Amino acid sequence: MKIFKNPPKDTWHQLTERPQLELEFLDGAVRNVLNRVRKSGDSAVRELTLQFDKVSINTFQVTTTEIEEAVNSVTSDLQKAIRTAASNIEKFHAAQKRESLPIETMPGVTCWRRSVAIDKVGIYIPGGSAPLFSTVLMLGIPAKLAGCGEVILCTPPDSSGKVNAAILFSAQLVGISKIFKVGGAQAIAAMAYGTASIPKVYKIFGPGNQYVTKAKQLVTEDGVAIDMPAGPSEVLIMADDSSNYSFVAADLLSQAEHGEDSQVILVVNNEKMIDPIQNEIKNQIQSLPRKTIAERALVNSRVILLENEKDAIAFVNEYAPEHLIINTRNHEEIVSQITNAGSVFLGNFSPEAIGDYASGTNHTLPTNGYAKAFAGVALESFMKYITYQKVSEEGMKALGPAVEQMADAEQLAGHKMAIRIRLESLNKK
């Protein structure tokens, strides 16, 4: 980790920068995949799956027999753990339901909102070395709570044409039955445009590699909504001398092991803490199977000493971390001043790992500084509001003249006429 001691504010924009990884060829390569799927549907998806996943898939949809087999192959301990996590996630997201009452903005003018589920949504779950069944819970549970009509899931097949058992178990647990063995940009294309076997959806959720992320960004040009723009995962930990240094090191490493491009930032208020924490990292990293990945991630990571607390808070808000662990004595005081973060973990016994899996909060969060304007996935990500208004004859009489004035000033005579014709009909009464 690189160490910066009380860096002056005019250098902060460099210290809050994320690695820019987009490769030049990506845009063209992904557009090509999207176009092929759009044009040739299932046959293009089949070809691309053979090319990228090295497996020939005839029927994309996972069968009920496959799901049953998978469910039976998951150990009862893991099943129980997944059920516990699902229960917490469901409680937290169910509490996000809102009723909106009608408002009479003036006598005779009644306005209200109703949140309505997005009818068709698609969930993407990456495969590969770490099968993210936890993300099935994080996206599937709010989709089902929202009441989305059709929830489909795409995930790449392994080299034998199978889908990870824990992914299938989690999908079945949350009530998703339409699961397709398709990965990468071709999965995003299939959900965005539809094929004979994979239905078109209105909004696509889920993490993925650079190809998946680029594909999600590009399909928005065709009017398909996505959960949020995505970048590599990141954590920022604020620590002081009340922190347990081995906890801090473990939390930094649990982020670093995600990928070489993960970012790990440690903000401390005392120089003396830096060496002990670094030593803890050196010790703990030895036991990690993903040691090489974590080591590479740490090369781009930073320790920042900010002795002034106000500066430390300002720096965190400028960085806008996806995950923020506040591991200081006065964490309650600090957290009230944090305005930009995805999810915040308070105190010594709230590691990021617990939110990643099971506390109940969502782990699909804004990276790359997007927390300045975006929130993580929540129940409302699977819904949208419709607004309504009903104006009575009295309301029209009271409000109509103001609308005429404004339409006049905006030079929209047709708008004025729509009011005038009604006011005249009321005057005749």
Added chain:
Amino acid sequence: MKIFKNPPKDTWHQLTERPQLELEFLDGAVRNVLNRVRKSGDSAVRELTLQFDKVSINTFQVTTTEIEEAVNSVTSDLQKAIRTAASNIEKFHAAQKRESLPIETMPGVTCWRRSVAIDKVGIYIPGGSAPLFSTVLMLGIPAKLAGCGEVILCTPPDSSGKVNAAILFSAQLVGISKIFKVGGAQAIAAMAYGTASIPKVYKIFGPGNQYVTKAKQLVTEDGVAIDMPAGPSEVLIMADDSSNYSFVAADLLSQAEHGEDSQVILVVNNEKMIDPIQNEIKNQIQSLPRKTIAERALVNSRVILLENEKDAIAFVNEYAPEHLIINTRNHEEIVSQITNAGSVFLGNFSPEAIGDYASGTNHTLPTNGYAKAFAGVALESFMKYITYQKVSEEGMKALGPAVEQMADAEQLAGHKMAIRIRLESLNKK
């Protein structure tokens, strides 16, 4: 208007299509503007303003003297009308505030959310023939209610270098003081990247022409959030023999006058209504100053006869109109089955014009079928949620083992270690 009688479902995708207007050169032209502003800041904005708005602007920010002069030049009738509208808009949006209470998802595991204002937002208001001061209210009021730290407004200068007085009056009324005389893609670029005189913001709101829309779409690639993707404005009216045909015609025309690319759809359940409504349109259109625009918009517009009510509702949900006027006897029954629409107007005395200006609902709404996944602008568009969790020692003991199980199954040993190290410290106690 083109007439379609009981069209079979397999033709609906054509009937719900919007005109595709994107021109080939647009992407390159707008990228060029963005790059120039990004590289040369104010001097590029100055050059582009001279090129496109034909006026040389030295100081972009509108002075307090200019604002005072504008305020004094707005007639008291119009001031009063704007205040009435602002009051309704404020009431409706203030009612959208939400408190989120902490949830104990299991003993010792507490999760909550807090909605926090987006710190820096930018509002774009088009100039030109119709100065949309109503949009200043629709975006400025929720921005201020949300508590955004910095709210700036960009709008193009006229040929004498001035900004429309009603726009300045409305901005001052809602409390926006940083107003810049910049329009087009260069305004979006200035707000996205910042210049010496125009601050960088995190989210950009507001309507605009194709250049503005394209610029908004492109800056999202650099992590700037936008309110929503935009297309030409549109209305769909459902009418039956209880409708007042001259009201229906006036409402269709008030949408058609917006622009040649406006879309106007009329869904009727009885063939006999078509001619009388068409005749009303022919009569009323004569008096419109924007008659030519409205006539051109009507060329692409459609009357659709659907005698079966279920079909009519299914068609509306498939079209997903920005504005939906339900002008039928049983509008309460129909509205409960509408799942895709931006804003809905119920009954004979709720024309779109009243929502465009003053009922209290927001007029910044999803067009182009985006209502399938997007909502209109609301208070929460200017805020984002942060999630929090605090786990006690007891909570860690109860939940930690489940997280270890899941981390193991996802092959993330670092995540498991972050739990293990804490459970071990608790066992030692």
